[in-house]
Amino acid sequence: MADLVYLDLGRAAYEPTVRLQERLVAEVRADLDERAYLVLVEHEPPVITLGRGARAAHVTASRDRLRREGIEVHPSSRGGDVTYHGPGQIVGYPILRLDLHGRDVHRYMRDLEEVLIRVLARLGLEGRREKGRTGVWVGSEKVAAIGVAVTRWVTYHGLALNVAPNLEHFGLIVPCGIRDAGVTSLARLLVWPLTVAEVKPLLVECMVEVFGFAGATPGDVKFFII
16 A cells, blocks of 8 residues: 655645645546545635535525625535534545545545544544544534545545634534534643644544555645645
8 A cells, every 4th residue: 555645735725725636636546556645724714615415504604794704605515514614623635546445435434533533542532423423523522524525436525623723613504514512622622732733643643544554755735736
């Protein structure tokens, strides 16, 4: 198995990262050496994304309110409902050949949950799955969301882990269409300050473990102009 190449974009807007994913999907599909990518980003400006199963009523804030908050709204080709991305949240977009990992989308989402559960374990937190609901929870609150897309057995979109985002922004939507549970963050759960920069290496490390990559190699972002 080849290395996982990870691209740390820092902070970037949503639409350019979608275009980057599309480019990487085409590259992975054409590549014969089993290369896979993981794009890491904090979305700025913050954005509400509407998955293929999104309901308009799950964006509860008015357009004026969203404009005042500086939050964009974009449709997304991923599965799922409405979600929020912004600074303080790590969004990870794995672009990999699912035909090399079981050709099973359900298993793939469980593997992404396992990645996140292992990241939390390294921080002394017990993450768990919630039956019938995709994502990772601590107690009764959701700390990480997952929404994926697959084209010709190549994955894109992915996961979002709340490190220290503005949790008030989740009140502008019905996150993932779930009304009866709250949203939390690592900053709220831990007794010490934690940065996105500290969590990113853990996410890469756990991706390598769960998916069985040979290792992880940083990609030169200069060659992936978005």
